Amino acid sequence: MTKDISITEVAKRAGVSIATVSRVFHNRGPVKESTRRKIESIIEETGYTPNQLARELANKKTQLIGLIVHDFTGEGLPRAINGVNQIVEDQGYHVLMTSTRGNLDSELRNFEILRSKRVEGIIFATRSFKKEHQEIIEKLPIPVVVMLQDTTENGISSVFFQNKQFAYDATKALLGMNHRQLAFFGGPSASVNSSHRKDGFIQAFMEAGMTPDDKMVKHGDFSIESGYIQMNKLLALKKPFTALVTINDAVAIGAINCLLDHGMRIPEDVSIIALDKTVVADASRVQLSAVSYSYQDLGIQAAKLLVKQIGSGNKTIEQIKIDYDVHLQDSTQRLNVKE
Amino acid sequence: MTKDISITEVAKRAGVSIATVSRVFHNRGPVKESTRRKIESIIEETGYTPNQLARELANKKTQLIGLIVHDFTGEGLPRAINGVNQIVEDQGYHVLMTSTRGNLDSELRNFEILRSKRVEGIIFATRSFKKEHQEIIEKLPIPVVVMLQDTTENGISSVFFQNKQFAYDATKALLGMNHRQLAFFGGPSASVNSSHRKDGFIQAFMEAGMTPDDKMVKHGDFSIESGYIQMNKLLALKKPFTALVTINDAVAIGAINCLLDHGMRIPEDVSIIALDKTVVADASRVQLSAVSYSYQDLGIQAAKLLVKQIGSGNKTIEQIKIDYDVHLQDSTQRLNVKE
Incomplete structure (x- = not known):
């Protein structure tokens, strides 16, 4: 009988994982009967005890x-x-x-x-x-x-x-469809991810030889309601725009609902692309163009x-x-x- | 100097919370300078030490x-x-x-x-x-x-x-508006809360002297997509209905979008009430009638x-x-x- 045998050694001899040995000790969770018997016989052989396990867990591995x-x-x-x-x-x-x-x-x-x-x-x-x-x-x-x-x-x-990169790609896609008057609805200005997405939007814009209009770049939060409010503000400006990039799908849906309420059509009057696609996108009345990542x-x-x-x-x-x-x-x- | 003074006693003498005393010990988190000085002087007076705190936390209170x-x-x-x-x-x-x-x-x-x-x-x-x-x-x-x-x-x-009670009340509200042909879109059949809501729906229905049609009571999950799918199946039955109770707002939105896609109007053709209202309700093209709870x-x-x-x-x-x-x-x- 060796005194310093470890749970790792027991597991190794039994050809099972440490978690399985632990389960046998605690008599908890599913373990095949044959596996249990094998582990128990190794334990008997080696003199390894649950107390040792407890000590070991206390000193080393908490899992x-x-x-x-x-x-x-x-x-x-x-x-x-x-x-x-x-x-x-x-x-x-x-x-x-x-x-x-x-x-x-x-x-x-x-x-x-x-x-x-x-x-x-x-x-x-x-x-x-x-x-x-x-x-x-x-x-x-x-x-x-x-x-x-x-x-x-x-x-x-x-x-x-890759926040900046996909915002850049999405904006390039709109520019490639001949859109030149673009708006951007971001998240909270304190959000680093939101500001990276804005950077990507602006970079694509400037690479196309244009300077983005500050008034067309808005901040809100990540909600449907925020998209609706931001669109109301944008429409009040009476500045022409043909396309919109939104921080996510919820904001896009709020913006779309606001546009529909103003009698406008998507995509005929405004093209919209969202920089995040979740199950919320299912609520949209128009199938959303969007960047998706898991x-x-x-x-x-x-x-x-x-x-x-x-x-x-x-x-x-x-x-x-x-x-x-x-x-x-x-x-x-x-x-x-x-x- | 007493040896057995506790953190509770220190906090009491300083007129502050235990958390504040703990913060002073760990030199962490916001504590007013005057409060800090007061606590430190009590600690000096009483001989209470951070080690005692550590022991105390280890032996008694983990917070x-x-x-x-x-x-x-x-x-x-x-x-x-x-x-x-x-x-x-x-x-x-x-x-x-x-x-x-x-x-x-x-x-x-x-x-x-x-x-x-x-x-x-x-x-x-x-x-x-x-x-x-x-x-x-x-x-x-x-x-x-x-x-x-x-x-x-x-x-x-x-x-x-109060799942059963509010489902009962919502169904009574529809019955009170003269609706007699009602459908119910539930959640997963394994969900106890969903089955209680269904019970409330059925009870209100039976109290009005009617027997609910099994085919009008459907199960799905809690998603927008599920509401759309369930409504498609319901419409395929070609059974008349004038009102719908849904397990939540997401399912209601899916159902509404499906009805709109079939050229139907809400509430002219179908009245809908949702048994849960969250921020998702903001996505609805029609302001949702709903049960709300926090x-x-x-x-x-x-x-x-x-x-x-x-x-x-x-x-x-x-x-x-x-x-x-x-x-x-x-x-x-x-x-x-x-x-």
């Missing part, structure tokens, strides 16, 4: 991953969370989650709370990555993956959408990267860009240019 | 509340979570959250994980409350509040919506009840029903009965 998110409302982030859960559960981990409502103080405190609960790694989603975040992450002895923000320059691993995949990739880093025990910096598609449907059309 | 939810998608639950966070943070607590995707095994395991992280109480949201839940909750030495399901009969505290309030009430139970140290059973309103707008109208 817990921490997740810090700023918000749950909206369609995107909940799907990313589902993606994270899907991967980590497959790997025998569990997720402890905390919500910060975007408050910096709360974000920093949650890093400490999760650390004190001995999570083995943390996935951190935020609207804006700050130096305070960087400082706390650098001090942590466990891997951290940032979700939603590109932290390449901060030397921290991240998984994110929040589920965002969560999956973040979780895979974190689990890999926990397993390898090093904090190699890695960046993952989530793919996107520009999908043109019924809400956009080519503008007939009069000679 | 953590556990939250187990089945799903994050949709508009409702994320708002309830925000409500929970709002209350518990005000009380100096933090929330550790786990997601179960409605899987019973995962739900049960999450109770144990949260307990091993020494949360002081748990809020549990589920689509269906089972005897396995009851067994594990009864064994726990900490208070548990169930959210979304009425667990009066299980002897467990709960905070919930998910934020659901979370707030659950958190208040749990914090109260943690504070009082007993597990008194209490039930809280969330209020609702039946709000008639443009999607319903009185049917002119031909004599």
Whole structure:
């Protein structure tokens, strides 16, 4: 009988995962009867005890991953969370989650709370990555993956959408359909992702040799109502426009409903392209042209990267860009240019 | 110098909350300079040390509340979570959250994980409350509040919506407007809340001396797309109907869009009332008549009840029903009965 046999060794001898050995000990969760018997006989052989497991779990592995998110409302982030859960559960981990409502103080405190609960790694989603975040992450002895923000320059691993690039591509698509009078409905001005999308819009515009009109670039939030309000304001300006880029599908639907209420037609009078497509797009009276990318995949990739880093025990910096598609449907059309 | 002074005593002498004392110790979070000085002088006086705080936190109070939810998608639950966070943070607590995707095994395991992280109480949201839940909750030495399901009969505290009652009221409202040919679009048949709403619909119907036609009662999920699909199937039946009750606003919008695509008018041809109203209702081309109740309030009430139970140290059973309103707008109208 060896005294220092570990759960890893038990798992290895039984040819099963650590999670399975743990399940047998705790008499919890599904384990095949034959597997259970095999593990129990190895335990008897080696003298390994549940107390050892408990100690080991206390000292080393908690099989817990921490997740810090700023918000749950909206369609995107909940799907990313589902993606994270899907991967980590497959790997025998569990997720402890905390919500910060975007408050910096709360974000920093949650890093400490999760650390004190001995999570083995943390996935951190935020609207804006700050130096305070960087400082706390650098001090942590466990891997951290940032979700939603590109932290390449901060030397921290991240998984994110290509906000500027797809906004640029979507705007180019409208320019390619001869549209020259374009409006942009952004999200909150504090949102880094929103401002990157605006940058992409403006870059495509300027590359076409034009200067965007400040009055045609509006900020609101991510809601249907906000799209309606912004469109009302835009129409009140009485400035001509033939196309609109919106921060997401909800804002596009609000804008479309406002246009319909003013007796205008989509796409005959205005072409619209949304920079995010979720199930909300199903509410649109016109099939929405939109950029689509998967929040589920965002969560999956973040979780895979974190689990890999926990397993390898090093904090190699890695960046993952989530793919996107520009999908043109019924809400956009080519503008007939009069000679 | 007393040795056994507690953080509670320090807080009391300083006339501040425990959270504030903790913040001063950890040098973290906003504390007024004058408050900080006062606390520091009391600490000096009494000989109370951060190590004592650490020990105290480790041995007694973790200031953590556990939250187990089945799903994050949709508009409702994320708002309830925000409500929970709002209350518990005000009380100096933090929330550790786990997601179960409605899987019973995962739900049960999450109770144990949260307990091993020494949360002081748990809020549990589920689509269906089972005897396995009851067994594990009864064994726990900490208070548990169930959210979304009425667990009066299980002897467990709960905070919930009055699903059957408001579905009954909404159906009565349509009957009161002379509608007699009614359809019902429910959620998944496994959803207890959906089946309670169906019960309310059927009860109102039968009290009016009619038997509901099984073919007019449909099941789907909670999405816009599902409303569209169910309406397509209903129209294919070629059975006359003048009014529709839907499980929520998303399903109502899908149904409305399908009717509009078939050249029908709302409310002239069909009156529609939704049994849930969220921001998604803003997408509707017709102002939706709907039952509204607050998910934020659901979370707030659950958190208040749990914090109260943690504070009082007993597990008194209490039930809280969330209020609702039946709000008639443009999607319903009185049917002119031909004599």
